[in-house]
Amino acid sequence: MGLRFRRRIRLAKGVYVNLSKSGSSLSIGGHGATVNIGKHGVRETVGLPGTGLSYSHTIGAGQYQGQAAGAPVQPRQGSGGRPLLTLLGLVALVIVVTGFVSALTH
Template sequence: MALRFRKSIKIAPGVRINLSKSGVSTSLGVKGATVNLSKRGTRVTTGIPGTGISTSKLYRAKPNQSAPRGPRQYSTTEWVTAWIIGEILAIVGWLKLEGGVGIFCLVVALLIPVSLFLYYRPKRSDW
């Protein structure tokens, strides 16, 4: 008989820390759309709440046998998904939380698109 252990701790609306025998992971999202970050990779799960219909995709880091060549290049779909989830979480936090935490969520909601723009803008090689 196998022994299983799993504990999920809610940190903020839409943010959970998951503890299990195999390690720690973080889940971000709302009903119908969740992103889970763990040592195995990033799992994106979407579904229709209340129907039992869902889909899940695991994005694993490919092992690199050659010399390191820099940071991984994310697809447009991956960073747009991350941006949308980040914005939803930040705006929900701003609307639902009070005081300094709500203001912090508002600042995060404003910084997410700026930071993504700065990171993904075309790099100029003629400088």
């Protein structure tokens, strides 16, 4: 088991600095939608609070394939995520499942 260190410092409502052994990052947002800016790029996360369902997508530096120095940078195929559409799909799925379970129990 390895030693871990994580610390989250609140700067303002919805704005946090995250510190760990591997570096630091800045988080902006709250329950339901967060943007995290760190050394691996920008990660946006949307979710349905209280359900455990979320979708996360890396944009920025994490979006490019590793290539030899001097080679042109090409984005990964299929990297244009659509978190809002995914969140709406998750909401629809939760509504359908909730209705189905409710119909079975009555």
